[in-house]
Amino acid sequence: MSDRRLEVDALSKRYGDTVALDGMTFDVRAGEIFGFVGSNGAGKTTTMRIILGVLAADGGEVRWTGVPVSQETRSRIGYMPEERGLYPRMKVGEQLTYLARLHGLGAERAAAAVREWTERLGVQARIGDEVQKLSLGNQQRVQLAAALVHDPEILVLDEPFSGLDPVAVDVMSQVLREKAAEGIPVIFSSHQLDLVERLCDRVGIVRAGTMVACDTVDELRASGGEELLVHAPDAGEGWAVGLPGVTVRGVENGRTVLALDEGADDQAVLAAALATGPVREFARRRSTLTELFRHVVSADATTSGENEK
The missing domain is CATH 3.40.50.300 (P-loop containing nucleotide triphosphate hydrolases)
Incomplete structure (x- = not known):
């Protein structure tokens, strides 16, 4: 069969x-x-x-x-x-x-x-x-x-x-x-x-x-790479901008979400965060499906024009 x-x-x-x-x-x-x-x-x-x-x-x-x-x-x-x-x-x-x-x-x-x-x-x-x-x-x-x-x-x-x-x-x-x-x-x-x-x-x-x-959810999330979640309450909005190999993806519940290129130094990120004051959270995580979806669809903002709701 x-x-x-x-x-x-x-x-x-x-x-x-x-x-x-x-x-x-x-x-x-x-x-x-x-x-x-x-x-x-x-x-x-x-x-x-x-x-x-x-x-x-x-x-x-x-x-x-x-x-x-x-x-x-x-x-x-x-x-x-x-x-x-x-x-x-x-x-x-x-x-x-x-x-x-x-x-x-x-x-x-x-x-x-x-x-x-x-x-x-x-x-x-x-x-x-x-x-x-x-x-x-x-x-x-x-x-x-x-x-x-x-x-x-x-x-x-x-x-x-x-x-x-x-x-x-x-x-x-x-x-x-x-x-x-x-x-x-x-x-x-x-x-x-x-x-x-x-x-x-x-x-x-x-x-x-x-x-x-x-792919499977796990494989899709893995393809999105790891993110760094940093909670530095005294840091200004652009504290991580310009750090080598680091992309600021946004702010989530007061935490800055960062994407690190392969080989990027997370300790340099930590040092930059500490330079602004106390750091309450510093943790790696996989991208969620929602974040991966945003990244994938933003690669081409033009839709097919199909009449969907």
Whole structure:
């Protein structure tokens, strides 16, 4: 049997003179949670819509288990669009049942799946309510139920955590972990990089329609090098400017964040900090995913112009 993974291979897409995707390439492996991150307009939603067949690519290919995806393959994908696709005047239970039946589930199995996911996601008490009468957070839960109700083989989720309270974030995170443990490839986009860092096995960073970094969180953070955190309360704003091999990245909670080139002398930095007065903290750390993301996307401030929110 072919390797159970979703492959996105050299996708290209243009809107007139605007390049939305330029050789977009990555894969999502069986049992893996893959974080898909980038600035607004970077190409994330366009890529997901091509995976689902909502848009056609100008070039490239999407494959599942080594075979180009077909309509039959796409019927086995659980998709959660960023612009929610629920019928606002339809009741929650009726809508989920309809979607389950549309994907081929029989009446009894569909009813059981609707019960399971509305209970699991905490909206069972709203099953008889119209979607438009739900809070945005509960609409989000129902949308996730819609992506899961037909027992999909692949999950593609566009900003699934948007608008959720911390409890709902925990529930959704646990559901995604469980689905990955069942061997399902899970890809989701998010601007909540701290959540991506905690949840994902691998992360892909997109800029201007191209995948510019893709690896495990640990490897990505290691590629960003080490930072030096210095808390010198009496130091002025520019105390570290001009130190050899040192770049000032900013100030974080009163601490100066410095990047050191290879071979830079941290003791010279310490001496410069001490020259201003007491030093309360002087510590090395790896870059966070958020800091790495800022560094990567700032390398090209021009976006693809895709109409994403």
